[in-house]
Amino acid sequence: MSDKKDQTIDITVDFSGGLEILFSNQKHHALSVPAQDSEGKPANVGFLINYLCQTLMTDPRADLFVLGGELRPGILCLINDCDWELEEEDAYVLQPGDNILFISTLHGG
Amino acid sequence: MQNGDTNSAQNGSISSVPRDTSRPLTEEELDRYSRQIIVPGMGKEAQLRLINAKVLIIGAGGLGCPAAQYIAGAGIGTIGIVDGDTVERSNLHRQVGHSTSRIGQTKVSSLITHLRGLNPLPTYVAHTTHITPLNAADLISQYDLILDCTDNPATRYLISDVCVLLCKPLVSAASVQTSGQIIVLNCPPTPQGQLDGEGGPYPPCYRCCFKKPPPANAQLSCGEAGILGPVVGLMGVAQAGEAIKIIASALHVPPPAEGAPRAPPVEPTLLLYSYSLTSFLSPFTFRALKMAPRKKSCFACGEGSRERLTLEGVKNGEPNYEFFCGLGGGPKAGVLSEEERITPREFVERVQRKEGKGKYVVLDTREKEHFSFGSIEGAVNVPFGKLLSKAAQLERSGETPEVEYIVPPEVKIEDEGEDVPIYVVCRRGLDSQEAVEKLKEMGLDKGGKRKIVDIAGGMKAWKEQVDPSFPYL
Numbered sequence: 001m002s003d004k005k006d007q008t009i010d011i012t013v014d015f016s017g018g019l020e021i022l023f024s025n026q027k028h029h030a031l032s033v034p035a036q037d038s039e040g041k042p043a044n045v046g047f048l049i050n051y052l053c054q055t056l057m058t059d060p061r062a063d064l065f066v067l068g069g070e071l072r073p074g075i076l077c078l079i080n081d082c083d084w085e086l087e088e089e090d091a092y093v094l095q096p097g098d099n100i101l102f103i104s105t106l107h108g109g
Numbered sequence: 110m111q112n113g114d115t116n117s118a119q120n121g122s123i124s125s126v127p128r129d130t131s132r133p134l135t136e137e138e139l140d141r142y143s144r145q146i147i148v149p150g151m152g153k154e155a156q157l158r159l160i161n162a163k164v165l166i167i168g169a170g171g172l173g174c175p176a177a178q179y180i181a182g183a184g185i186g187t188i189g190i191v192d193g194d195t196v197e198r199s200n201l202h203r204q205v206g207h208s209t210s211r212i213g214q215t216k217v218s219s220l221i222t223h224l225r226g227l228n229p230l231p232t233y234v235a236h237t238t239h240i241t242p243l244n245a246a247d248l249i250s251q252y253d254l255i256l257d258c259t260d261n262p263a264t265r266y267l268i269s270d271v272c273v274l275l276c277k278p279l280v281s282a283a284s285v286q287t288s289g290q291i292i293v294l295n296c297p298p299t300p301q302g303q304l305d306g307e308g309g310p311y312p313p314c315y316r317c318c319f320k321k322p323p324p325a326n327a328q329l330s331c332g333e334a335g336i337l338g339p340v341v342g343l344m345g346v347a348q349a350g351e352a353i354k355i356i357a358s359a360l361h362v363p364p365p366a367e368g369a370p371r372a373p374p375v376e377p378t379l380l381l382y383s384y385s386l387t388s389f390l391s392p393f394t395f396r397a398l399k400m401a402p403r404k405k406s407c408f409a410c411g412e413g414s415r416e417r418l419t420l421e422g423v424k425n426g427e428p429n430y431e432f433f434c435g436l437g438g439g440p441k442a443g444v445l446s447e448e449e450r451i452t453p454r455e456f457v458e459r460v461q462r463k464e465g466k467g468k469y470v471v472l473d474t475r476e477k478e479h480f481s482f483g484s485i486e487g488a489v490n491v492p493f494g495k496l497l498s499k500a501a502q503l504e505r506s507g508e509t510p511e512v513e514y515i516v517p518p519e520v521k522i523e524d525e526g527e528d529v530p531i532y533v534v535c536r537r538g539l540d541s542q543e544a545v546e547k548l549k550e551m552g553l554d555k556g557g558k559r560k561i562v563d564i565a566g567g568m569k570a571w572k573e574q575v576d577p578s579f580p581y582l
Binding site for chain 2: 016017018021027058059060061064067072073074075076078081082083085086101103104105106107108109
């Protein structure tokens with residue numbers, strides 16, 4: 001079990017629609033994230049969101065990304081280019097090679 | 110130009126446009142539209158559907174101008190344009206349906222002038238007003254298909270709700286800075302609350318895809334955050350493309366009586382466009398994102414929606430779109446005390462003229478693009494986001510914050526052993542108040558020994574009170 005604890009999954013994470021300003025102004029990130037959360041359960045998207053806040057976010061305005069423990073209203077999460085509501089939302093278990101995209105909905109015109 | 114603002118008799122005449130797709134095309138129509146008619150999949154019938162169709166373009170700005178050009182060029186027979194604004198010079202880099210000579214005119218009449226030059230055949234209907242809960246149903250009911258080319262969330266939810274209620278397909282797009290989005294909604298038009306039965310899954314509405322608006326502090330407008338012309342232009346052109354596709358294939362026609370075969374749902378797809386001004390490795394990106402169909406839980410079109418969302422309710426202010434989008438409060442009330450604030454005029458009289466250089470620091474928290482056009486003499490630029498990042502870094506490291514960590518090292522922060530005061534200025538006077546609070550929270554005021562003061566109203570007020578020639582953006 002102990003070796004599994006140190007395992008990681010390689011995924012890519014993209015930010016768009018202005019969210020990239022919270023993550024060192026970089027839209028594309030190739031990451032190795034822990035395969036398990038602290039309780040030993042397989043890492044899911046909910047875990048990833050927390051992980052991103054703690055390790056990747058450079059701007060302290062976390063409330064522009066997470067509000068009340070959930071993804072902020074106005075942000076869509078797409079798992080391999082599909083709305084996460086077509087998957088299992090934050091319960092979706094990360095798979096190697098996944099692309100997770102966070103976009104802020106736009107209103108200008 | 111018809112005026113659609115007041116005359117209801119005209120509404121009747123608009124809806125009596127012949128829907129017949131069997132008549133021959135006139136010689137002018139044949140000539141004018143020949144290059145699109147011969148495209149595989151088009152043909153005479155599709156062209157007549159375009160000619161018979163009535164399209165409403167809400168917003169005559171960065172999306173509406175390019176969209177309207179192609180809608181008019183393709184020969185859509187009746188084109189309504191809704192906008193209450195007038196043309197300004199700062200619109201013209203992206204709102205290409207207007208012109209320098211028409212600055213000051215209403216956007217609606219300016220755009221229709223342009224469209225008439227392009228194609229005199231369509232009937233153009235001017236709605237020189239903003240869309241509101243009071244007039245939305247009257248406007249939308251006169252048309253077959255709606256383009257949302259507006260610029261704020263409250264209006265976007267309103268338009269989508271009324272399109273659901275009136276069973277109209279909606280092509281919605283939005284854009285800011287270097288990103289754009291477009292999605293076709295409620296197409297084929299599907300009655301409110303219909304969830305089961307043949308022909309499903311049903312198409313989503315705006316609320317199905319974007320359940321809640323972002324909080325007001327996270328909403329970016331083009332006026333505040335900027336916008337590149339080609340980015341918003343591409344989205345507007347794509348809206349026209351989707352509209353033409355829908356009408357040519359008769360997907361805009363309301364569903365036939367129960368039991369009759371239905372058109373298959375349009376696969377809900379959000380097209381995302383973004384590019385980076387600084388990276389030539391990936392000059393632009395298109396991504397087609399698969400969205401979920403109509404949701405049972407949707408407020409507007411889901412289960413039980415007929416009880417909560419009605420045309421009469423919308424007219425009577427229910428739901429309250431401004432409140433829903435957090436816009437009721439206006440700018441945040443001042444959080445600082447009186448001695449923590451100074452007007453630009455007082456700053457010039459009491460500080461700049463009395464104290465010499467080196468006796469105070471001006472911290473400008475605007476983005477560097479704004480700062481590059483000028484600031485108060487001697488000001489140092491620390492953008493608001495950077496300031497907050499630095500503050501957070503310091504907090505994490507546990508070090509005692511010093512002014513040197515916030516302002517660049519060359520800035521003199523002491524004079525003859527005394528801490529010089531810091532005056533904070535931003536664009537309109539909101540970020541600067543938060544910055545003053547933050548700096549004090551970090552203890553940089555040394556318990557009151559160093560004054561940290563907000564220049565009230567920002568560079569906008571500076572331009573009004575001190576320097577009318579200041580290039581405020």
